[in-house]
Amino acid sequence: MRRRIALLAAALLAAAAVTGCGIPEATEVQVDGPGPVAEAGSVNGQGREPPKRATAVDATQLMTNFLAAAAGEPDQAYARVKEYLAENVRGQLPEKQGSEVVINVVRLKKEPNPTPVQGGEAKRFNIEVDQVGVLRADGTLGPPVATESRYEFVVGPVESGRLDDLFVLNAPKGLLLSVDALRTYYQAHTIYFWNTQQTALVPDQRYLPVVVPASRRATEVVGWLIDGPSEWLAPTVARLPDPTELIGTVPKTDGRLEINLSGPTEDPAQLERLATQLAWSLPDVDGQLELKIRSQTRKMIDDTDVYLKEHPVYQLTGSPQRYCVYNGAVHLLDPAAPGARVPIVPAHNRNIISAAIGGTDQNALVAVVSPAGRRQVLKTFVGPPSIARDNQSKNTFTTIRRPVWLRTADPDRPVGLVVADGVLYRFGADAQLDPVDTNVAGKVTAVAVALDGHRIAFIAGGKLYVAAVTVEEGTVTVHPPRRVHTSRTSLSAVDWIGEHDLIVAGSTSQPEIYEITVDSTWETQRKTDVGEVAVSSLAAYPDNPVLPGSSAPVMYETNGVAFGDLTSSDGIGPDNMVGVEPPAPRLNPVAPFYRF
Template sequence: MIRRLTAALGCLLLVASCANIPEQTNAQVIQDSVARPQQKVELPAKDADAITVVRRFIEASGDTAVAEAYLTEEAKRLWRPDNQPTIIEDNFSTVPLPLEAGEDPNVVQRVEVKSTPKGRLDPHKSFRADVSQQNSNSTVKLVRQPDGQWRISETPNNGVLIPISEFTNHYRPVKLYFYDNTSREIPIPDLRYLPGTPLASASEIIGLLLQGPATGLQGAVRSALPPTAVQRTNVTPSRDGATVVNLGQLGNLTAEEKRAIATQIVLSLQDVSATTVRLQVEGLPLVPDQPDWKIRDIQSDSDQTTPKAQLNGLMVVGGQVKDLRDGKPINNPAGDGTYKVESAAQSVDGSQLAVVERLANNDLALRIGGMGEGLRQTPVVGKEMTRPTWQYAAASNEVGNEVWVVADGTINRVVRSREGPWLTLPVNQSEIDPYGKITDLRLSRDGVRVAIVAGGKLYVGAVVRSQGNTSVVIAEPKPLLPSISNVVGVDWLDSSRVVVATNTPTGPVWQVPIDGIEAQRYNQANLTLPLTSITAAPSRQNVVTDAVGMWTATDIGQVWLPHPLSQSQGPNARPFYPG
């Protein structure tokens, strides 16, 4: 009933809005995407006891059209399944509870649901991990219906608990795209989850895109779409098979702004739309000379943040920087032994090198320079220092100009000045400080996120830069592997996933999405603890160093194989890809 009322209200709103649509716009019926056919599960069995009804309700909660069959008519009216649903582990308990005074067990039953929350979907449809790691207990009330069947009359907060397997079956991950909050036009993925079988609704994707970035990225990214923009009609297929997106209230836009909007929309729809996206404003083409867009029309600037194929990776071993492919020292003082190198990082474009040098007094110092030249010592010196990490170059004709490193617990942002010297600028790390000592830090290759190992745990936060790049804050760091407390290293597999090395015997290496919803464990075969380092990059093998040497693997289930240089370089090698 609630869905019929929603659909009717939607039709009334559409009729009311048609007066504002110009004659050239073909109004489309805005469909209720939640009411689309979905995979069905078993409906309530006749004469099922209260415990069974509650269990089947939770197991069916990924498909709200099925789950509501377990509710009374009054409960259906109050139920809010889309209001920040909680995702729980698959194993949950349902146990009977004592009744309250005066309640008849033949009329009323109460059941306690004991579950382990993984997190919830926020209003932006982003997953927010539960950091408490504590079990949750909630009460469900049932009443016997006139036909003798038990039905649920009260759910916790009128919401829904969805087991992770059901969530995976009935919700689809969708990457919305925004832009980094600097002058650079780098598309940044923003992961959301929408109901849909087999695909999420394109209209819902556009609706979320118009709402802007999720909470965790606000201030770090921006939208090319103006805040006044609206969706005039539902996203629908045209007769010739194109996906039609019709917007309104965009205002006066430059050609560059229109292209940025096109890029943002086409990238966000690439997993759910036809091969062609027809972009319109009030029924007319967004770009007059290009009404239709394909992925190949989008020259994504994200290539700036992907290391070129010819960059094979490097490693630090025996105080020298060597080529990861053939083991030869690089042609640089960092390779010939002039510096006693402890760790290093190569810029994304491959032209620059940053190294942590062990000084004669046993202090550590950061040096930076070109790959084919001597490296200049920067003001960063300390007793302890993490391996460096690079911010990508601002433009294709520029070299890397910003390195981050943690020295004695303080994050240093080392920036090349116009005059040439490297200057140290602060980073506001107040939100990460409570989590403990930082032992590894990696900027994402698009520069918008940062992965941090602090107190033995893994966190990912947003890099929020003010206008002019004068102030930088690590915002909203959240744990990605809350149950593992001995993380030793992390690197970015791509812009939406990290790989993590731990000294946990049951799971040494993990692949984790940036929202942490469900980590995947790599094969454990052949690895010998302790692990000491890890590196990853798009379209490359993951490389880890353990107690024996270096090992490589590409896929989750693949057995780790010895790196060709494993025996010659031993367990002291520290491999790294550009970034």
């Protein structure tokens, strides 16, 4: 199985694909957006286009529908919105054309609630919003440009007494779309770009209107790849070589796609990379994929299922494996996968506060935080466990958070990230810490790394960010980050739970754990009863297309107690540790983490 099979299965729900790490553990199933739909002219549960103005039965429904009117094919967005406007104000809506069409996506803080306009039949709506981003014609959702936190609209009849024929009586400054409408009338779709070293694919999320017929979707996706990556990912990924253009459209016959490009090259290695990029990015391929360059066949994939298994987007094998620190040593959590082990020799596996493990058992990457008097120090053990040396950072710190390893393609120059005393640092095999500029103000309190190794999430100054990163000769560069706009405050921990999804610890009126997309379009509670003390760490195994269904429970720690999932109120105990002989010391396991 692979990603598109999971998407097609989700489409059977006729509503949405489930987001994040499988089915939420502490809440009901959450819908993440509409799934693939049938050809144009068919009917599905969501409807093909936003409802027409005349279908609204009252002012509140018209207001809700108005905030969905811009959805769909971008070249008709203004026409759909103007249908809702009274004729005398339609000219006041500033209009753009083609690729310049942008839609301001907003999250409503509460449902529209009208108040009567004195002396008339109209209703006034004061709508409070969070600006989420701007949806562009190429399907990218960029950072917000608008700054308004409140919009005022008046809804009423143009002719007195015609309460069955309502219009919006004042024009907005631009196109508006609610996040609910985005999730209803668009399909979230992942395309992939090679990193600048051409060694790994990096995911890029786009939004395709569900009104686009299946016969055109592949053509749209190839166009996205040709046009290039989203702005925030551009510094760390490579565009297709110039000149590359699509010749004609991408016909689909019995699941077979034929892609005819004007370039880029005849080089076999580059053609192989292009084929891999296309195969992972294109929807609905369940048979052959033929790649042509100037109408000449240069690559034929006979079975895309087999091809994608042989060319995985992420190098992942086996089941997710959980670890914890108990009595100063790293232990596997039960149940352990067959053959799983702790790649740290006993002489090094002691006096540990938190840890991160990467690499293979034969060439392990181990980073641990250990006490140094009343302070803390970072240590690394890199290489075969039996001969790995104990490297230690020169500086000590009051507090060092759990380290993480970046998934890079250079086994001879491993790189990790760690937060120490409010500063983000990179470290290598020698355990020496160098500060990393996050490009934002405020103390850094948490960092997490995506599966691709080229995106991070971090909390700085109490705010949540995602950023693209590049690694060159062991040096980590964090490119200008993108703010993730969340309704929660007091953020304390973050980890990746999917390709485009984060699990975060924060607070509304009390500490909680919730999930949010990196583009801020969707957030939902995952656990509210975590106690009165903030969650100090989170650990998740990201849902991914290489091992679909391999999602694992979210682990967390609060008030010195580690928990193995979000459904249980019982903490992890000594009996859950592999290799702990009874009677075990009465200590709490801490610092849970995944190895992958």
